[in-house]
Each structure stands twice: as C-alpha cells, then as structure tokens.
Amino acid sequence: MNGVELFLLGRALMKLGEDALPEPPGDAGRQAGGTRLVLVVASDVAAHPDTTVGEIAARTGLPQSQVSTAVARLKEAGSVVTAPDPADRRRTLVRQAGEVSARVAEVRATSIEQALAAALGADDPARLREVTAALDVLARNLLN
Structure with missing residues (x-):
C-alpha cells in the first residue's frame, strides 16, 4: 500500500462511517459533509477542553461559521456544553458534556455491519467477519 491508496482507503472508511450513523431526529436528509464536519469538531473539542470556536477553526482549518454551526448541533444533541470564558466574558468556551446524552449513546451503539x-x-x-476483524485491528492500533 502506498500513501495514495491509504488516503483513498481513509476516505472510503469515512464514507462507511457516515453511512452507518443513524439519521438525526427531524433531519430532512444529510447535508453533504455535515456529519463529517460535526465529527471533526467533536473530536477537536474532546482533545482540547474549554476551547473557543475561533480556536477550533484555527486548529481544524474550517471556517468559523461552519464550526459555529457544528457546535450548535453538538450542543443540541447534548454532546457539548458552552459557558462564558471567565477571563473574557465576550468569548464562549466549549467542552464535552459531563454526561452522555441519549443521542450520543444511540450514535455510539450503532453497528457498522449493515x-x-x-x-x-x-x-x-x-x-x-474478516473485514470487521481487520477494522478492529486497525482501530486498536491506530486510535488513541
């Protein structure tokens, strides 16, 4: 496998992950890349607690407006909470929610088999079974 093949495999796996996720309630269909955007922001917030939308945008390279939209979706799902920054009340800090919401639990419990x-x-x-086992090995070795 070379770098291009690995990149294409990663894109195929991202598409599979998006296809496996349950639709949000009341969603009239997914926006192209919307799920991916929300997951990128959620993973950044997990790695950088008490962060701002601007800091997330700088780290991810996403436009601030898209980060704001993703944070709003994550907040609505109960995945993150926001609070004013005590050092500068004009800024809002974003962090993971202390408890797992029903929506987050549903997403985490969804199987990829279908x-x-x-x-x-x-x-x-x-x-x-063979491909699922290979994915388990990759996850075990490549994810935190």
Whole structure:
C-alpha cells in the first residue's frame, strides 16, 4: 500500500462511517459533509477542553461559521456544553458534556455491519467477519 491508496482507503472508511450513523431526529436528509464536519469538531473539542470556536477553526482549518454551526448541533444533541470564558466574558468556551446524552449513546451503539455489508456488495458472512476483524485491528492500533 502506498500513501495514495491509504488516503483513498481513509476516505472510503469515512464514507462507511457516515453511512452507518443513524439519521438525526427531524433531519430532512444529510447535508453533504455535515456529519463529517460535526465529527471533526467533536473530536477537536474532546482533545482540547474549554476551547473557543475561533480556536477550533484555527486548529481544524474550517471556517468559523461552519464550526459555529457544528457546535450548535453538538450542543443540541447534548454532546457539548458552552459557558462564558471567565477571563473574557465576550468569548464562549466549549467542552464535552459531563454526561452522555441519549443521542450520543444511540450514535455510539450503532453497528457498522449493515453499511459494511452494503459496501462489500455481498451477503458473505465470512467476508463480513474478516473485514470487521481487520477494522478492529486497525482501530486498536491506530486510535488513541
């Protein structure tokens, strides 16, 4: 595998992840990249507690308006909380919520099997188990 193949694999895995996630309640269909945007912001907030929208935008390279929208969606889902910055009350700090909301629990509990089976294009349980096991190995070795 070379760098280009790894990059393309990463993009394919991101698409699978998006396909596996349950639709938000009342959503009239996903916006292209909306889920990916929210997940990027959520992972940045997890890594940098008590951060501002501007700091998230600087670290991720996303426009501040998109970060603000993603923070609003995360707040609505109960994934993050916001509070005024005690050092500068004009700024708002963002951090992960102390408790897991029902929506976050639902997303975390969602299986990838249906999306993975659709991507593989076959109803071969052995192949599905093989690919799932390979993904488990990658996650175990590459994620924190």
